[in-house]
Amino acid sequence: MSAGRRVAVVTPWYPEAQVPFRGSFVRSMVEAVAPGCERLDVWHLNLWTVIRPPERRETVWRVQRELLPRSVPPIATASGAVLHRVPVMAPPLEDWRAQSDEFASWLGVALGGEPIDASIVHAHVPFTAGWAALEHAAPGAKVFATEHASFLADVLAQPGARDRYDEILDRLDGYFVVGEPLRDLVAGVFPHHAGKIRFIANPIDFRAPRAEAPRDLRRWLSVSTLTERKRIDHLLRGFARARAEDPGLTLTVVGDGDGRADLEALAADLGAAEAVDFRGAVEPDEVRGIMAAHDLLVHTSRHETFGMVVVEALAAGIPVLVTRSGGPEHALEGVEAAAGQFVDVDDDPAVLAKGFAELRGRHRTGLDLARAREVLAGRYGYEAVARQHFQAWDRAAEEPAP
């Protein structure tokens, strides 16, 4: 690590044994920026929901306050950074403001009453980790936050949470979003902060793509949690439609979720069970290899704040067939045609199948994956994203204290 920057990253998401892919983009950010820092500490505020009556919770909280300062030894993480995992105990809360208070409270307990030992604090998800960072940053430290949350609209629908978010925006030294949909949402709710909103990318590894571009687009791949928003049922229907034209198509579904059994049943109902491989959740390190072993990433989400997996697929050297779901249009701006094919968010599976047919018709001559990769590496590669962070941090550090 290089001299000068003492940084703390505060985040509600970071990969762990139970959910190895959750927050892998935060670890990528750490991996990208840590070499440019003198020291980097990650505070992972891991939500532990406790469903107990209030009187029992009091007892549990009291014991946890005694346990926490002695029970979070540092852990080695990416690029020499140090990770501290802090369980954030909270009852099931629908009140986002109350939840942000829990995050700040437990971080304070873990810190033993001391402020965060860093001159730069960068939080992911402002209303939870961002609030905790602001409440515990050392005097004079500069605090930044990046918004990724796809459920931010729900948060801002609550008046208490909206006021809290307003205060957070006020106090931050820098505020970033990862995609245009989030910028539009935040600027719409807080027009007085619109000038403060900046874009920052999630870093993506562009090293070592597959040796040659796919010759045919037969091996489809989906990498996604199996939630309603990702519309894997729609993907299966579109796949079945496309497969009716070409029985040689296969689909690998990477990811897990409560809907898996229903989706497996749907694949069988569509007569495509033998062509669809449900792999379940895999380690984040395996995703790149899996992508390189397929011909096409198909991403059918209804709404994305960024669409990281789409850029990851191009980094791995395969084209994409992706819905216009917000983030991906912004992420691929300027290289849409070179990278693959966009389709509308439409529940008619024929739309996906038609998009595939169009892509297939022009993929040998109409795509330019090398150019798309080059452009995207300049935006989202580790070096590019680290540079964006350093510029923001260093500029704020040079500003005189108010």
Added chain:
Amino acid sequence: MKILYATPIAKRYRAIETETRLAAEDGHEVHLVADRRPHWDDHEVDPRVTVFWLRPNELRARENPIVTWLLCRLPRAVLRRLRIGPLTRPADRVLRAWDRRVAHPIERRRRRRTGSMRTAYRLATLTGLIEAHDYDWIVLGEPGAVDLLADDLPALLARRPGLRTTYSYETFLEADGVR
């Protein structure tokens, strides 16, 4: 070191599997105490780990059979039979009232007693292991572990201030000569 990996509710399967294996690989003597859920019918804990399976679902609080028959089963059976005939509406009304005032409170009371029995069983197993094995390190791998031991931990920590506690087993940085 002798480690107790405590997950009495045990829904965090991947973490249990990965972290106990890692601890065993690091040369520790690892004891796992966990609820035996169906997941483990198809998955294995590392063979180097000593597992103490909890089977709380086998415990059920008993109700006096006379109470069960006279106040729950018999009246319900009669009223359900009556519901089929011309007395559908009044029988339905009486059945719902009977359930609300008599049967459901009895069942709720039994569920509460079952819950208490299962908690007591989990706690007795866990504290029994802690007493019997003189562990160097307890991993409280889920909120349920902290909850279950909440009444006992302060005294245990006062008695054994050197006892290591963490919420996971991971590649911790060298500290205090540990690992």
